[in-house]
Amino acid sequence: MYMSEWCLYGDDKREKFERRLEPDSLEGELIRYKEVLGEEFGLKELLALQDLKVKALIAEAINNVPEFLLDQIGKARNSYEFPSLVTELGRIADVMEEVVEGEGE
Structure with a gap:
């Protein structure tokens, strides 16, 4: 992922993830999997698959944290409202x- 792409993430990404977990969405997904994999594919298998997807998303997010933080620091440095890092650390x-x-008193 490129730093410029971080600007594309926001509430819409969160809403997309939440929609995937709504009952109607899960029902449609279960039907599609049953069509491809057969009737033996059930809710238990679908939930296991969703669990794997969530873990993959978490792993991707953890992997992208350093780049995301660098992007945020770059944005902050370019903002006229952001004071000098040295001043703030001081x-x-x-x-x-x-x-x-x-505490010593």
């Missing part, structure tokens, strides 16, 4: 220092 360090000093 602010975080200051707050952490205040917390540590406050």
Whole structure:
């Protein structure tokens, strides 16, 4: 997947996944599988297949996390509202220092 493609993901992707799990969608899919694989293909097999698809999607998402994060960092750097990373890290360090000093008192 290319970084430019990350912009295409959003609520529509989530809605597409949710639609696949609606009873009407599952029923249609079960009918199609039965036509191809025979009547012995049942709900148990369909749910096992759905489980494999979900695990594959999770594996793909985990695989794409580094590229997604780099894409988000690139977008943030190009935004005029995004402050310097060094400045923000300094602010975080200051707050952490205040917390540590406050605990020591």
